[in-house]
Amino acid sequence: MTTLSPRQQQILEFLRAFIEEHDYPPSIRDIQEGCGISSTSVVDYNLRKLEEKGYIRRDREISRGIELLGARGRRTRIVEVPLLGTIAAGQPIPVPSSDRWAADAEDYVPVTEEMVRGRTNVFALKVRGKSMIEDLIDDGDIVFLEPVRHADDGDRVAVWLKDRGEVTLKRIYRENGRIRLQPANSAMEPIYTTPDNVEIQGRFISSIRPSE
Amino acid sequence: MTTLSPRQQQILEFLRAFIEEHDYPPSIRDIQEGCGISSTSVVDYNLRKLEEKGYIRRDREISRGIELLGARGRRTRIVEVPLLGTIAAGQPIPVPSSDRWAADAEDYVPVTEEMVRGRTNVFALKVRGKSMIEDLIDDGDIVFLEPVRHADDGDRVAVWLKDRGEVTLKRIYRENGRIRLQPANSAMEPIYTTPDNVEIQGRFISSIRPSE
DNA sequence: CGTTCCCGCGAACATCCGTTCGGACGGCGC
DNA sequence: GCGCCGTCCGAACGGATGTTCGCGGGAACG
Incomplete structure (x- = not known):
């Protein structure tokens, strides 16, 4: 599995914590504030990276359409x-x-x-x-x-x-x-x-x- | 726990199925379509009822801010x-x-x-x-x-x-x-x-x- | 019949939110 | 230098979404 930039690790960790607390995924702007990022496009950019690398799955055009995947990109039900x-x-x-x-x-x-x-x-x-x-x-x-x-x-x-x-x-x-x-x-x-x-x-x- | 109207049971069941499938909660309009309801306000109304009766928790003003509560709703992580x-x-x-x-x-x-x-x-x-x-x-x-x-x-x-x-x-x-x-x-x-x-x-x- | 309550309907509004675009900065190879 | 690439920034666009409000039907009750 590919390596993650610090920012991507930070976002991934934030995702886990947020879902753990709320039971639903954060919005782009939630991530932006939570990680101290100045623009939503940066979040979007890194989310795309995380999706390419198999850590998350995204549903386009859908608010909070982020799904955390497991270790090997699989989802355990x-x-x-x-x-x-x-x-x-x-x-x-x-x-x-x-x-x-x-x-x-x-x-x-x-x-x-x-x-x-x-x-x-x-x-x-x-x-x-x-x-x-x-x-x-x-x-x-x-x-x-x-x-x-x-x-x-x-x-x-x-x-x-x-x-x-x-x-x-x-x-x-x-x-x-x-x-x-x-x-x-x-x-x-x-x-x-x-x-x-x-x-x-x-x-x-x-x-x-x-x-x- | 109070009794639920058919519509409320329907919505609750839809909530469970949707979350099971997507890993994030549905929007009001997702529920509307999924349950064949003609207006979003009906969904809102019944969600309020479900919250009063303790089946769900809602975060106001937040898209998909619905959390399932209770024994059958409590998600096993x-x-x-x-x-x-x-x-x-x-x-x-x-x-x-x-x-x-x-x-x-x-x-x-x-x-x-x-x-x-x-x-x-x-x-x-x-x-x-x-x-x-x-x-x-x-x-x-x-x-x-x-x-x-x-x-x-x-x-x-x-x-x-x-x-x-x-x-x-x-x-x-x-x-x-x-x-x-x-x-x-x-x-x-x-x-x-x-x-x-x-x-x-x-x-x-x-x-x-x-x-x- | 009138009132009240529960429930549903439709439309409108304000905001939330994902997406896109032009631009910039810095590292790296040539 | 020059181009390329990964990353970040700020702003704006447009669709998605929660909320509200007025209205109406039907059941229960006096």
Whole structure:
């Protein structure tokens, strides 16, 4: 990335501070005053430079049409993932449909779009228990799942066990007519059951660990 | 919180969508067109209502001077954390100073501010090896550290071992005059050394697991 | 029916604001 | 010197934008 003149650094820093404070970008004249510049054209000139170099994006002819870009000229968006409940809770988790998939979410988890790996309709569950500890999923972690009905052997999936009326996160394996739900915890035994007793609710995408 | 008229809900929703798309608020006339309203004064009227009811904040006389308030409006900010290198690399990692703390970063990791727990000057390192696997930090994970020089017993810290010319992530314990660097991996032995051989570079805050 | 209140409409106004243009200053290479 | 280039200056133009005001329709109420 190209180098910035002192004035450009100053303007960039002012942009950050201004947006941080106001939640909307400054006008050219705001920048002018804030940086002690004597003419608006100087601001315009340097903003063009900053745009060429990929630090900002401008919408021409539009007041305050300045958008700060990230490190490599990219813009990281935030996805609000609905937190639908706890996994291993006694209640089955309603699987979201795509139209009103988040209507009954208690809460939302804001994460960078990288966490959902480009998937759509991702939902989140809070993990209870340590049954997946060897897959590095701890008690209290939040897991992100994509709503799928089918999974491959070895996938980490949230399944609803009909006879137990319970949803659990396990690795799934099909073994000659029956289903093995394998915890990632050597102290725990797998669950064996039949295909008609399980309903796959989602496949594991990623997880985060909330503040300790 | 008071109830909103359909028009006010419509405007509020438009505000959210517009800001999400542009990163700056709409003008009155943007709202007018976007909501199919025939007069700017109607927009102004309803914006006043929204401000009275506490959904937005307005800066008078300032174009696009609208700020979204409230839980759903509160924007989660993104922090660009400099990725300074790999931990357990052969090279000591230069600890950033607060003024030019990120000048030599190879890359930046965008994360929600929750990941840095409100700390400032946080930096990131990519983990190599499984020495902290029982603390749920895997090979390839990215850890976030706050630059500190001192730590308490049991803290997970990045330390520079002077004699090895190496930086490593371990739990630190002081034991009658010497230092024990404890891996979270029962297959590995702790490192014993002397206080003058270690230099604490940062304390563990959180970690993420990049795409698999 | 009259009054009041909420809400919408249209136009006009004053200002805000992005853009442009001519000019100037200083460093650098030829 | 001379030209070129990056940067800055001051002023002006014109469109964008927030604000205001008078007016009207409709619902609720006495």
